[in-house]
Amino acid sequence: MKLYQHNHRGGAMVALCVLLLPILFPSLFTPLGHASPSILSEWNAPKHRHARLLKGALQSQTSNEQQYDLWMPLANQGWKPCVESTIAFALPKSSQGYIQVFLDGGLNQQRMGICDAVAVAKILNATLVIPYLEVNPVWQDSSSFTDIFDVDHFIDVLKDEISIVKELPEDFSWSTREYYATAIRATRIKTAPVHASVNWYIENVLPVLQSYGIAAISPFSHRLAFDNMPMDVQRLRCKVNFQALVFVPHIRALGDALVNRLRYPSRKNEVVNTNYLREVIDAKEKQGKGKFVVLHLRFDKDMAAHSACDFGGGKAEKLALAKYRQVIWQGRVLNSQFTDEELRSQGRCPLTPEEIGLLLAALGFDNSTRLYLASHKVYGGEARISTLRKLFPQMENKKSLASAEERALIKGKASLLAAVDYYVSTNSDIFISASPGNMHNAMVGHRTYQNLKTIRPNMALLGQLFLNKSMNWSEFEQAVVEGHQNRQGQLRVRKPDQSIYTYPAPDCMCHA
Ligand SMILES: *[C@@H]1O[C@H](CO)[C@@H](O)[C@H](O)[C@H]1NC(C)=O
Ligand SMILES: *[C@@H]1O[C@H](CO)[C@@H](O)[C@H](O)[C@H]1NC(C)=O
Ligand SMILES: *[C@@H]1O[C@H](CO)[C@@H](O)[C@H](O)[C@H]1NC(C)=O
C-alpha cells in the first residue's frame, strides 16, 4: 500500500498511516486480500473510453525515423557510477554492538530499508544482522532475505566497510520478533522519526547499543534522512542498492531466460525446462539482439480504489470501489473529495491498460514491439488487457514466456515474482510505468545509474488529453510526443528531500 505515497503532496506522514494500517488492523485486511477474483460480478465489461483514439492508433504508421529515435540508447550524459568510499571510512576496529531491523512493505520498500540499515549500522560502528522482512498483509509472502537476495555476495561486497552477520550469536538469541511483539522492551527503538538525522541515531540508539550490546529498530522504513549525510554514508547506501543487493541465482537465471526469449522470440517455444543457463550461453553467440520494452502496469483493485477515479466499469464498478475504499481507508482517502475530472486533470488517476496503450502508440511503438508486462494482477483481468493486446500483439509476461516448471520456485510468492520483474526491468532497452509508485521510483533510480532509457509518463498532460473528447489521433500523438521529449531518461539531479534511490546523482554518481 506504500505505493501510493507519491501521489500525495501531503507527504510521508499520511503515507505512513496508510502503510501502518495493515499492521494495526491485520484482521481487516485478510479477507479482502483474497477477495480479488470476485471482480467479474462487479461490472459490466469496461467499454473503450477512447474509441476514436484507439481507431486512430490501430491505423497509424510510425516513420522509421521515429522508431530509430525511440529505440536509440541514451547518449552519455556525463555521469558515471561512483560508490566507493574513501580510505578513512574503513571497517571500525571494534563493534559497538548489533543493529537489528524489521522491514515492512513490498520488495522495493524493503530494499530501501536494507540500504538504510547498512548506513545506520555504519554510522554507529555497529554490526548489522541480516534484516528481517515482515510478511506483507496484502501480498502474504513469507520469503526471507536469503530467499530473495544472495546473502554471501551481500556480506562479501560490503566486508571492507561494515561487518554483517546472518544471525545473532547465542547470547542475543532472545532478541526476536516475537520478543518485541509481546511486551515493551528496553532494546527496542520504536520512536525513530521519519527521515531521522545522523545525530538522532547517535543520541538515541548508540546509548542503547552501549548498554545492552543490541538495538532493534522497528518501524524502520523511511527512518534515515536523505540530506545532511556524510558523503561516504550516501555512497555506502548506493553501493548496497546497486552492487551488494543481487537476487539469488535461480531468480537471475529465470530472469536471464525471460530476457533472452524476449530478445530472440523464435527461441521461445524451445524446450528448456531447468537448463536456462545453457540457453543464455547459446543466445549470446547470436548476432543482432532484438529489443524490448518493459511496461509496469500496476492496476489492481487497491490502486483503482485508492485513486477514487472512474475507470469506465459503470455504476457497479463505481459502487464496488467506493465500498472497498470505505472499508479499508474509512474516509482517509482524500482523493474521494474530488470529481473524476478534477483528479484526471491533476494527473492523479493511474493510466488504464487502454490509456497506456494509446500513450505507447503515440510515442511511436508499433504493433511489432515486444512488450513485457511486469504486473501483479490487473483489476478487471483480460477484459481490460485486451485493448492493450490489440495494439501490441507481441505482449508477454512471466507466464507466457516460461513454463510452469520453470516458474515453480516463485509461484505464489509476491516478493520473488516482483524480484523477477525487477531483474527483467533492469535489463530492458526501455522501461515505462503506468503510475508513479515504489517500482517506478526504484527503476528510475536503477536505470539512471546504468544510463538506460526510462519513459516517465506526464500524468497531468495525459489526464487533460484524455479528457478532451474532441482531439483526433494526430493531434493527440503530437501533444504526447511533445510532452514527453524531456521525459525519456534525461538525468535529473536530486533536489533536497528527494530520495537517493530515485535520483542517484550526484550522491552515487560522479562527473565522468
Ligand atoms: C500492424 O500494423 C500494420 C499497419 O498499421 C498492419 O498492416 C498489420 O496488419 C498489423 N499487424 C498485426 C499483426 O496486427
Ligand atoms: C566510529 O568509528 C570512527 C573511526 O573509528 C570514529 O571516528 C567515530 O567517532 C565512531 N563513531 C561512533 C558513533 O562510535
Ligand atoms: C481540445 O482539443 C482541441 C484540439 O486540439 C483544442 O482545440 C481544444 O482547445 C481542447 N480543449 C480543451 C478544453 O483543452
Ligand SMILES: *[C@@H]1O[C@H](CO)[C@@H](O)[C@H](O)[C@H]1NC(C)=O
Ligand atoms: C485532426 O485535426 C486537425 C485540426 O483540427 C486537422 O488539421 C487534421 O486534418 C485532423 N486529422 C485527421 C486525420 O482528421
